[in-house]
Amino acid sequence: MTGTTSSGGLRLPRYVRESDATRTPLAFPGYRSTGLRAPLRTPVDLPHRLTEITGPVLGEDRVLPRDSDLTWRSDGEAQGQRILVYGRVLDSDGRPVPHALLEVWQANAGGRYRHVVDNWPAPLDPHFDGLGRVMTDSLGRYEFLTIKPGAYPWGNHHNAWRPAHIHFSLFGRAFTQRLVTQMYFPDDPLFGQDPIFNAIPAAARHRAISRYSLERTQDNWALAFEWDIVLRGADQTPFETDDDGDVA
Numbered sequence: 001m002t003g004t005t006s007s008g009g010l011r012l013p014r015y016v017r018e019s020d021a022t023r024t025p026l027a028f029p030g031y032r033s034t035g036l037r038a039p040l041r042t043p044v045d046l047p048h049r050l051t052e053i054t055g056p057v058l059g060e061d062r063v064l065p066r067d068s069d070l071t072w073r074s075d076g077e078a079q080g081q082r083i084l085v086y087g088r089v090l091d092s093d094g095r096p097v098p099h100a101l102l103e104v105w106q107a108n109a110g111g112r113y114r115h116v117v118d119n120w121p122a123p124l125d126p127h128f129d130g131l132g133r134v135m136t137d138s139l140g141r142y143e144f145l146t147i148k149p150g151a152y153p154w155g156n157h158h159n160a161w162r163p164a165h166i167h168f169s170l171f172g173r174a175f176t177q178r179l180v181t182q183m184y185f186p187d188d189p190l191f192g193q194d195p196i197f198n199a200i201p202a203a204a205r206h207r208a209i210s211r212y213s214l215e216r217t218q219d220n221w222a223l224a225f226e227w228d229i230v231l232r233g234a235d236q237t238p239f240e241t242d243d244d245g246d247v248a
Contacts, residue, residue: 024204024238030195032156063101068134068144070104076127078147080109082222085183085210086143089136089170092233096140101171103133104144111150111164120153145222151190163190163197170229180240183227184209200238207237 027038071078085104089097107113107130110122114129128147136142149164165182172178184197186209191197200208207230216224229237 024200028195028199030157031199032195034199063133063135068132070106070128070130070132070144070146073127073129078108078128079125080128080147080150082145083148084143084145084216084218084222084224085166085227086141086216086224087210087227087229088140089142089229089231090140091231092236096136096138097172097231098136098138098140100136100140101133102136102142103169103171104131104146104166105169106130106146106166107149107152109147109150111152113152118152122150122152148185148223156195160193161190163188163194168229170231179231181229181237182208183225185225186210186212204238207235 026043027034029035066072071082089100089102091097105113107118108122108125108128110125112118112120112122112124114124130149132144132146134142134144146166149166151161151164153159153161163184165184168181168183170179170181182196184191197205197208210225210227213224213226216226218224231237
């Protein structure tokens with residue numbers, strides 16, 4: 001990370017970008033919808049200004065402890081394999097990012113979202129809505145309890161199935177600071193035919209895959225998966241860009 005001084009004397013951060021070999025392209029032939037929404041011209045990276053480093057805070061006191069437990073909704077327990085997902089949010093030089101808001105959404109154990117457009121015949125779970133949020137602590141750590149999501153079909157190509165994954169949305173200290181990404185699970189047999197995962201350059205794909213942790217696994221209760229999120233720099237986690245939009 002380096003710094004530059006603005007005309008008003010404020011030192012603004014500038015970050016070394018990841019290399020082209022690990023930067024996810026905006027358009028990927030195997031992922032059909034990118035052909036409709038990827039920009040035709042090369043994006044221009046804009047420097048940080050006051051808008052990016054100041055603004056209204058998100059109000060961490062509005063995030064409640066129960067928001068990080070997705071396994072209990074509507075006075076009942078969700079069905080499926082309980083998992084503890086935990087890790088750290090880090091900056092490009094390895095420093096923890098405290099008090100960042102993480103929002104997650106995912107399919108249920110049968111691979112179905114609680115969403116009006118998801119109508120494939122997998123059962124809905126009345127006690128699982130697939131939504132959660134948590135704030136990182138002073139050391140950049142986060143964790144939440146959920147159900148391992150199932151694979152599900154989608155219309156990208158014949159017999160297309162998405163690997164199990166959890167969507168993450170990360171907010172900074174202002175509303176303009178938001179990144180979206182996906183976390184996968186180790187050794188998924190569907191990696192090879194998933195164009196969203198394979199759009200990530202091969203050298204960076206491991207950054208999107210969580211690591212099973214026997215140490216944090218809770219006896220007779222929940223498996224544990226560790227996943228650190230690096231916001232930028234040479235080891236940056238693969239993110240969707242503003243031009244990508246939401247993905248399945």
